Amino acid sequence: MTLANTCIIVASLLPIVCAGIAKSRGFGKRRRDGGYDNHQPRAWLSGLSGWQARANAAQANSFEALPLFIAGVLAAQQMQAPQATVDALALGFIGARIAYIAAYLADQATLRSLIWFAGLACSIALFFVGGP
Incomplete structure (x- = not known):
């Protein structure tokens, strides 16, 4: 398995992490006491x-970012792009998504948007790193 493929798995787990953060204060409490309502x-x-x-919103955005990233990784690999480049862009995307989630939780709206664009740029770049 390539590093980029591992990044697909990590990216797929990030929304679940965000959901856990969003729900964390409700765990261990009864529903009638404001606890999480499954x-x-x-x-x-x-x-x-x-x-x-904000953690819940980051969860939704993390799900929204997945299709383009996954398609980009798979397209780059199918076009036989240099694997090191694909891996670097995939790691860049993961780094951007983690920073995005942190900025979202910290209510840093402008920084969050800039980081979002960086992640988007990594996803789009994956479509252009392939061979002839």
């Missing part, structure tokens, strides 16, 4: 505020 998770999540709401 019977109506979306309704419970929609009532969050602050960093928990």
Whole structure:
């Protein structure tokens, strides 16, 4: 398995990490005491505020970023792009996504947007690193 393929798995797990962060204050509490409601998770999540709401939004955005990244990695590999370049762009995407999540949780909106663009650039670049 290539490093880029491993990055696909990591990128696929990032939304789950964000969901765990969003739900973390509700774990261990009863539903009637404001704890996480697994019977109506979306309704419970929609009532969050602050960093928990931002973690939930980061979860949604992490899912939204996946298709282009996965397609980019697979397209680059199918076009027989230099694997080191594919790996570097995939690592760049993962780094950007982790920084994006951190900036989102810290409520750093402008920084978050700049980091988002960096991750997007890595995904798009994957389509252009292939051979002839």
